[in-house]
Amino acid sequence: MHVKESVDGARAVRSTPSAALKARDEMTCQVRDILNRVGDKWTLAVVNELGHGRRRFNELKRTVPGISQRMLTVTLRVLERDGLVSRSVHPVVPPRVDYELTPLGRTLLERVWGLIDWVLEHHDDIDEARGRYDTQQETPSGL
Amino acid sequence: MHVKESVDGARAVRSTPSAALKARDEMTCQVRDILNRVGDKWTLAVVNELGHGRRRFNELKRTVPGISQRMLTVTLRVLERDGLVSRSVHPVVPPRVDYELTPLGRTLLERVWGLIDWVLEHHDDIDEARGRYDTQQETPSGL
DNA sequence: CCGCATCCCTTGGGATACTG
DNA sequence: CAGTATCCCAAGGGATGCGG
Numbered sequence: 001m002h003v004k005e006s007v008d009g010a011r012a013v014r015s016t017p018s019a020a021l022k023a024r025d026e027m028t029c030q031v032r033d034i035l036n037r038v039g040d041k042w043t044l045a046v047v048n049e050l051g052h053g054r055r056r057f058n059e060l061k062r063t064v065p066g067i068s069q070r071m072l073t074v075t076l077r078v079l080e081r082d083g084l085v086s087r088s089v090h091p092v093v094p095p096r097v098d099y100e101l102t103p104l105g106r107t108l109l110e111r112v113w114g115l116i117d118w119v120l121e122h123h124d125d126i127d128e129a130r131g132r133y134d135t136q137q138e139t140p141s142g143l
Numbered sequence: 144m145h146v147k148e149s150v151d152g153a154r155a156v157r158s159t160p161s162a163a164l165k166a167r168d169e170m171t172c173q174v175r176d177i178l179n180r181v182g183d184k185w186t187l188a189v190v191n192e193l194g195h196g197r198r199r200f201n202e203l204k205r206t207v208p209g210i211s212q213r214m215l216t217v218t219l220r221v222l223e224r225d226g227l228v229s230r231s232v233h234p235v236v237p238p239r240v241d242y243e244l245t246p247l248g249r250t251l252l253e254r255v256w257g258l259i260d261w262v263l264e265h266h267d268d269i270d271e272a273r274g275r276y277d278t279q280q281e282t283p284s285g286l
Numbered sequence: 287c288c289g290c291a292t293c294c295c296t297t298g299g300g301a302t303a304c305t306g
Numbered sequence: 307c308a309g310t311a312t313c314c315c316a317a318g319g320g321a322t323g324c325g326g
C-alpha cells in the first residue's frame with residue numbers, strides 16, 4: 001500500500017513525455033543510492049553467489065575469489081542492513097554463520113540477472129566499440 | 144550471431160543448478176566491469192537524462208544538477224567509448240556538440256529503468272529494514 | 287571459524303584555471 | 307560553448323593483526 005504510489009509514479013513517468021520527466025531526476029538520487037549499493041565492487045558477486053543458495057562466511061570467501069575478508073564482511077553487513085540478506089548465527093563451538101537472500105533480495109537478484117543478461121548480450125558490442133574508439137584516438141589525422 | 148552463444152549460455156546457467164553455476168562467477172568479472180560503468184556516480188543520471196532525447200553539453204550540465212564539468216566530460220567520454228552514446232560536433236562559431244543515446248544505449252536504458260522500478264518498488268522496504276537494523280544495533284542488550 | 291580494528295595506498299571525483 | 311589540465315581531498319578497498 002505504501003509503495004503503490006511510487007510504482008505508479010514510475011510507470012507514469014516512463015509513458016509521459018513532458019512534465020513528470022524531471023521526476024526521474026529526483027528519483028535518480030534515491031536510485032543512485034541503491035545503485036551504488038548494487039554497483040559497488042562486490043555486492044553483485046555476493047548476491048549472485050547467494051542466489052545459488054545459503055552460504056557460510058568462508059564459503060563465500062572461497063567462491064567469490066578476489067574478495068578480502070574485510071570487504072566480504074562489509075558487503076554482507078550492508079546487504080543485511082538493507083534487508084536483502086539474512087544472517088543466522090549458530091552458537092556452536094566453531095562459530096557457524098549462514099547467509100541467505102531474503103525474499104526481497106531474491107527480487108533484486110532477478111533484476112541483477114536482467115542486467116547480467118544485457119551485459120552478456122552486448123559485451124561484444126561494447127568491446128568492439130571500445131576497439132574502434134581507441135584505434136580512432138591513436139590516429140587523429142596523420143601522427 | 145556472435146552474441147547468441149553468450150545469451151543462451153546465460154539462460155542455461157540460470158536454469159542449471161550445478162555445473163555451469165560458477166560460470167556466473169566468471170561472468171561476474173565482465174559484469175562488474177560494466178556495472179562499474181553503470182553504477183558509478185553519474186552514468187545513470189546522464190543515461191537517464193539522455194533517455195529524454197538529444198542533449199547539448201551545457202544542457203546536460205544543467206539538467207544533471209550536481210555534476211561537475213569534469214565529471215560530465217569523463218562520463219560522456221566513457222559512454223561514447225562504450226558505444227552507448229553518440230557525439231556529434233557542429234563546427235559553428237559557438238561550438239555546438241550534441242549527445243544522444245545510441246540504439247545500444249537505449250537497450251541499456253531499458254534495463255536501467257528496470258532497476259529504477261525495482262528501487263521505487265522496494266525503497267520503502269529497504270528504508271524500513273535499515274531503520275530496524277539501526278535501532279537494533281544501538282540497543283544490543285541493555286546499554 | 288567469524289569478523290572487527292588499524293594502517294595505508296589507490297582511486298574517484300570536486301574546484302579551479304586555462305584553451306580553441 | 308565545449309572542453310582540457312592540474313591540484314587536492316575524501317572515500318574505497320586491500321593487508322594485516324587481534325578478539326570472541
